[in-house]
Structure formats: structure tokens, C-alpha cells
Amino acid sequence: MTDLLWQKTGTRTDERIMRFLAGDDVVLDREFLLCDIEASKAHAGGLANIGILTTGERDALVRELDGLADDFRAGRFVLDDRYEDGHSAIEARLTERLGDAGRKVHTGRSRNDQVLVATRLWLKERLGELSAHCVEAARVCLARAAGEALPLPGYTHLQRAVVSSTALWFAGFAEAFIDDACRARDTRAWIDANPLGTAAGYGVNLPLDRAHTTAALGFARLQVNPVYAQLSRGKFEIAALDALAGALLDLRRLAWDLSLFTTAEFGFVRLPAEYTTGSSIMPNKRNPDAVELMRASYACVAAARTEVEQLLSLPSGYQRDLQLSKGAIFHGFHHGLGALALLPDLLARLEWNAPAMRAAIEPAMYSTDVAIEQAAAGVPFREAYRAAAAAADEAGQGRTPEASLAARTSPGASGDLRLAELNARLREFLP
Structure with missing residues (x-):
């Protein structure tokens, strides 16, 4: 050394x-x-x-x-x-x-403000990548929502509930990832403050040109107080990991859907072959390993956040404990961004099994439509609800999934997806 x-x-x-x-x-x-x-x-x-x-x-x-x-x-x-x-x-x-x-x-500088400013610049880059991945996932979802609206069973409590569609499913995740991109952008703006020149947390007896370093490094503002510069270490990293975790929570739920939908019991989705692997012992198996690891990726980020948080039981001023935060944020972002980077291609190439999805839509799934129609005709809703429940097995007579979806005209529902509104929000992030 x-x-x-x-x-x-x-x-x-x-x-x-x-x-x-x-x-x-x-x-x-x-x-x-x-x-x-x-x-x-x-x-x-x-x-x-x-x-x-x-x-x-x-x-x-x-x-x-x-x-x-x-x-x-x-x-x-x-x-x-x-x-x-x-x-x-x-x-x-x-x-x-x-x-x-x-x-x-x-x-005029310390390794304390060196690591602070380097980490801050690195986090800004990673949050930019996070926003870009979320934007691309949302873009693919909106394109697919506009291009196809295949009937798909909607589930609550993992039980068949109402008629839904692939378009509604894609649009739901599109809006989720747009929100995740917003959160990444807002978090980036929040941490966009220059700590260079605060030295070991108490300033120095030099008139350092901190305005110059702020502009040269592309920071939006100066982080003024040297004590706060040290207090923000860990706090800003947690905020960045929280933004990443929010996107990975959405990815986890999407991956759970695909994990279920690819099973033989559902059979709704076929994944691209590249996203599956074989078994080392069972010749008949193709496993959705990539999707399962996407589902697991939130755990890595949550663990990183917890690791940083647990380091912060500290008084003010720099403490060497904070050295260990670097590994946490690096591993959390490396794994989380790696999972999100694969998502747009997977979403673009997965294939729906329309016959299997249609076959899973049973007559009772139209019961909510029946109850709402009766309520719209003047029947008190609770009375209409009981009547629809009593005749649930006959609720599908004369009905089709397409008609049910078209009649669902509440804003954002299948009959009024408001894709233009979502695309307008997405365009805020596009060049």
C-alpha cells in the first residue's frame, strides 16, 4: 500500500x-x-x-x-x-x-467531502438511469395497451373476479412506471446539492470558490452548511434507494403475475425462450428464472436500504461507520437497475394465449356488470347486488367479454383507458 x-x-x-x-x-x-x-x-x-x-x-x-x-x-x-x-x-x-x-x-478538502461529492454525483447518474428504465418500460406497456385488448380474467384474492383485459393490465403498469420515473426525477432534484468544500464537516479557513465547483459539476444548488453535509450522508442514499425500491415493488408484482400466468394451471403467457432456463435433472422443464429473479430483486434493494439505515444511529459529524454505506448502495443499484434494464424487452416480446384466457372467464364474472346495470336502472344497489349474487351462474347469458369491457366506461377502465393522458405524462420524459 x-x-x-x-x-x-x-x-x-x-x-x-x-x-x-x-x-x-x-x-x-x-x-x-x-x-x-x-x-x-x-x-x-x-x-x-x-x-x-x-x-x-x-x-x-x-x-x-x-x-x-x-x-x-x-x-x-x-x-x-x-x-x-x-x-x-x-x-x-x-x-x-x-x-x-x-x-x-x-x-481545503477532506476525504469526507470527497466521498460525499463522488457518491452524490454517482447517485445522480444512477437515478437518471432508473428514470430512463421506467420510462422505457412505460412506453412499451402503453404501446401494447394500444395495440391489443384481449379478454383476461381479473382476480382479487387470487380468485376469478371480473372480466379484464391485457390492455388494462398493460396500462396499469404503464402508469405505475410513469410514477416511478417521476419519483426518480424528483429524488434526483432533491439530492442535487454540492457538498464539495465542506471539508470534514466544519469548513476551512479559506474563501473556497464553492460557486465554481457547484457550476462545474452540474449541481443545481450548493449544500450550504458543512454540518448538514455530513448529516445528509446516508439520508440522501436512503432516498435514492427508496426511489429504486418503489420501481422494484411494481416490478415484483408484475413478475408475480407473469410467474402465475406462465404456469400450466393458468397458461395465459408464453415468455421468450431467452428468459427461461432448463432444469439440471428434469428434461421436460423450462423455468421462468429471469422473471423469478426480477421478483426477488426488491429484496436486494430493501436489504441495502436497511444496511444504510442501521449505520445512521450516530451523532452529528463524520463517523467511520459510514464507510460501509458505499457497498450497500452499489450492490442495491447494481442489482435493481440490472433487473429493470431487462424489463422492456420482456414486456415487448411476451405472448398472450388468447384462447386460454377466454376459457378462464366464467359466467359468474359478469355478476358485477348485472348489479351495476340494475342500479343504473333505479334498483337500489344492495338489492341489485343480492339479486345478481343469487343468479350468478346465469350472469353470462347473452354476454361476451368484449361487450363487458366496452361497457366499462368509468375513466381509466377498459372502455375508457385514457391512454392519451398517460402518453402525455410520459412525453415529459422524452427528448
Whole structure:
């Protein structure tokens, strides 16, 4: 491991303790390194603005930081156990290449605001990806809702209830994912505040140009108070994970439907072959493994959120406990976004088994239609309800699923899906 940034003369480091302190920071910081580099470029510019660096030193630092980013992307620079973490790797590289200019780059900042700003930039990127995945899933759902309206049994309590349709099913999940995109966008706006320049949580005795770093890094506003910058660590990560979890809750329910609908007992849906796998022992099996893992993905995000939350039983100011939050948010977003990325293609290519769905619609499922029609004709609803219940087995006489769906004209229902309204909301997210 290179010389430690905080090493004091005359002190000895114990390798076992250092391994424990470093944990898997070096591995995790590979995920955040490019964000840390961008923040270092902005910080160098700010230092030049207040005379700590010359313009020549600033330009040299920016040039070397860009080179480090290129080398990292190309695999020519590897963040490994030579370094304590990504922050020390950046400073070691700059010092090696530029000497004193590299040694000056840490002026006025702490690893606390370095990790804060790198994580904040990373979360903004991930929330943008989350919104994009939700938008694409909603787009596919709306296209399919507009293109086909096959009769489909509607269930409550997993019991056959009323006549529904594939269009209503798709439109329901479209609206869910539009809301999820809104939540991702709003959460991104909420955390869009620059903590760089708050140092270890108490500011520094320099007139740091925080307006410069805010603009250079594309933040919407400054996170003003240094104490709050530390208080927000973990709080903002939980908000981002909550936004991701909301989308994965919708994915979980969608995946549950598909898990049921693909069984032989239902037989409503055929999945693309690529989304299924075979059994290692049963030659007859094709299993919906991808759908099942989509269903399970919420658990990974919920676990990540809990892990971060449990770290926050802390007083104000920075505590080393927070180091462990990086792994949680990385693994939560990696798994959650990976599941959502597969969803649009799956939705576009799944096939409905129209005969099987029609065969599952039984006469009693028209009973609600009968009761509502009688109520509309002036019969008190509870009286109409009892009469329809008594004659449930005959409720389907002279009726078809298509007529039932067309008559369902309450706004948003099968006869008035309001797809134009949903498309208008979706267009807010499109270029």
C-alpha cells in the first residue's frame, strides 16, 4: 500500500488493522473513481480561482486527471491494494506526475467531502438511469395497451373476479412506471446539492470558490452548511434507494403475475425462450428464472436500504461507520437497475394465449356488470347486488367479454383507458 495520506511521523501501522480499516474500499471505489476525478478537477479550478494554485498548475492537474480517467477506462490504470482507497490513488498519481502541484490538490478538502461529492454525483447518474428504465418500460406497456385488448380474467384474492383485459393490465403498469420515473426525477432534484468544500464537516479557513465547483459539476444548488453535509450522508442514499425500491415493488408484482400466468394451471403467457432456463435433472422443464429473479430483486434493494439505515444511529459529524454505506448502495443499484434494464424487452416480446384466457372467464364474472346495470336502472344497489349474487351462474347469458369491457366506461377502465393522458405524462420524459 502506498504511503497513507494521514500517516504521522513516528507512528507504526499494523497491516491487519489496515486491512480491516480499508475493507473493500479499493474495489468499491472503482465504481466511484470517475466521479471522484471529476470532482478533483472542479476543486483544482476552485483553488486556482482563490490563488492557491497557479493557472499552470491547475491546467496540469486537469490534464493529468483527464489522463487518469482515460487510463482507468482503458484498463491501463487499475485501482488495487497498492492504495488505501480511490482518493489516495488520485493524489498519489498526481504527486508522482506533478510533484508539488499534486501535493497541493488536497488543500481545503477532506476525504469526507470527497466521498460525499463522488457518491452524490454517482447517485445522480444512477437515478437518471432508473428514470430512463421506467420510462422505457412505460412506453412499451402503453404501446401494447394500444395495440391489443384481449379478454383476461381479473382476480382479487387470487380468485376469478371480473372480466379484464391485457390492455388494462398493460396500462396499469404503464402508469405505475410513469410514477416511478417521476419519483426518480424528483429524488434526483432533491439530492442535487454540492457538498464539495465542506471539508470534514466544519469548513476551512479559506474563501473556497464553492460557486465554481457547484457550476462545474452540474449541481443545481450548493449544500450550504458543512454540518448538514455530513448529516445528509446516508439520508440522501436512503432516498435514492427508496426511489429504486418503489420501481422494484411494481416490478415484483408484475413478475408475480407473469410467474402465475406462465404456469400450466393458468397458461395465459408464453415468455421468450431467452428468459427461461432448463432444469439440471428434469428434461421436460423450462423455468421462468429471469422473471423469478426480477421478483426477488426488491429484496436486494430493501436489504441495502436497511444496511444504510442501521449505520445512521450516530451523532452529528463524520463517523467511520459510514464507510460501509458505499457497498450497500452499489450492490442495491447494481442489482435493481440490472433487473429493470431487462424489463422492456420482456414486456415487448411476451405472448398472450388468447384462447386460454377466454376459457378462464366464467359466467359468474359478469355478476358485477348485472348489479351495476340494475342500479343504473333505479334498483337500489344492495338489492341489485343480492339479486345478481343469487343468479350468478346465469350472469353470462347473452354476454361476451368484449361487450363487458366496452361497457366499462368509468375513466381509466377498459372502455375508457385514457391512454392519451398517460402518453402525455410520459412525453415529459422524452427528448
